[in-house]
C-alpha cells in the first residue's frame with residue numbers, strides 16, 4: 001500500500017511534466033509522438049493487448065528519462081542502467097561524461113566530444129545515446145542522439161548535434177569540463193557483418209549523416225571501402241566532409257548546387273549506373289523513402305535508421321512506435337535501424 005502510494009504520488013507529480021513538455025493529450029503511454037506532433041493512438045488494438053501497465057510505465061519512464069539527480073549518484077558514478085534488465089543481451093550504462101571539446105563545424109551544428117573516466121563498453125554503429133538536459137523549463141525528457149564517432153583508446157565518443165529546439169540548443173552551449181549524463185548504448189544498430197570487398201552505399205542528409213561516420217569506420221575495418229553520398233540544402237549543411245573523405249569515397253548533392261551535384265541524393269549520377277551490395281541510410285523520412293525505393297528497384301538490401309520522436313528511449317512509454325510488417329514496434333528498442341523489408345514503405 002505504501003509502495004502504491006509512493007508510486008501514485010510520483011505519477012501525479014510527473015505526469016503533468018511529461019504532458020507539459022510533449023504537448024500530447026493522452027496521459028499514459030503516449031509522451032512524445034510523431035515528428036510533427038502526430039498523436040499516438042493509445043487505443044490501437046495491438047497496444048490494448050499489450051500487458052504494459054500504464055502507471056508502471058510512467059514511473060519507469062521517469063527513472064529512465066531522468067535517472068537519479070547528480071547529487072545522488074555522485075558525478076563520476078557509472079552503473080548499468082535499469083533499462084538493461086529490459087533486454088537480456090544488452091547492458092546499458094548510465095554514466096557521467098565530461099565535455100572534452102565542443103566545436104561548431106557549421107552554423108546550427110555542434111560537434112561534441114565527450115570523455116569518460118572508465119573504458120567504454122562495446123557499441124554498434126546506429127545505436128544512440130540518451131542525453132539528460134539540465135536547467136531547461138522544457139527539457140524534462142532526455143534527448144536521443146546517434147553515436148557519431150567512438151575513440152575507444154581515449155574513452156571518448158562524439159555527437160553531431162543540430163540545433164532545432166531548447167534541448168539541442170543547451171547541448172550546443174556546453175563548455176569543456178561540463179558533466180553530461182547519458183544512458184547508452186541504446187537500440188539496435190546497422191548490420192556490419194557483410195562480405196569484404198562489398199560495394200556499399202551510405203547515404204544521408206542533414207543531421208542524419210551523424211551515424212554514418214561511425215558506420216563507415218566500422219565497415220572500413222572489415223575491409224570494405226564505403227561510398228558516402230551526402231546531401232544538404234546548401235554547402236553550409238554539408239558538414240564533416242573531411243572526416244567522411246578520410247574513410248571512403250565521397251559524393252554529395254546540394255539543392256542549390258553550391259557543392260557537389262545539384263538536386264537530391266537520389267538524383268546523383270552515381271546511382272544511375274551502379275548497383276550496390278548493401279545500402280544504409282539515415283536522414284529526413286522522404287529521403288529515406290526515396291532511397292528505399294531505389295534499393296528495391298536495384299534489388300539491394302537496405303537498412304534505414306528511423307528518428308521517430310522519443311521519450312524514454314528504452315521501450316517503456318510506447319511513444320516512438322512504427323507500424324511495421326511485424327506490427328507496431330518501438331523504434332527505440334526494435335530499431336532505430338530497420339531493414340526496409342520490415343517497414344510498410
Ligand SMILES: Cc1cc2nc3c(=O)[nH]c(=O)nc-3n(C[C@H](O)[C@H](O)[C@H](O)COP(=O)(O)OP(=O)(O)OC[C@H]3O[C@@H](n4cnc5c(N)ncnc54)[C@H](O)[C@@H]3O)c2cc1C
Nearest residue numbers: 143144145146160161162164165166167168207210307309
Ligand atoms: C534515434 C535518434 C537519433 C538521433 N540522432 C540525432 C543526431 O545524431 N543528431 C541530431 O542533431 N539529432 C538527432 N536526433 C534528433 C534529436 O533527438 C532531436 O533533434 C532532439 O531531440 C530535439 O530536441 P530539442 O529539445 O532541441 O527540440 P524540441 O524542442 O524537442 O523540438 C524542436 C523541434 O524539433 C522537432 N523534433 C523533435 N524531435 C525530433 C526528432 N527526433 N527528429 C526530428 N525533429 C525532431 C520538433 O518537432 C520540433 O519542431 C535523433 C533522434 C533519434 C530518435
Ligand code: FES
Nearest residue numbers: 311313315318332
Ligand atoms: S521512446 Fe519510449 S518506448 Fe520508445
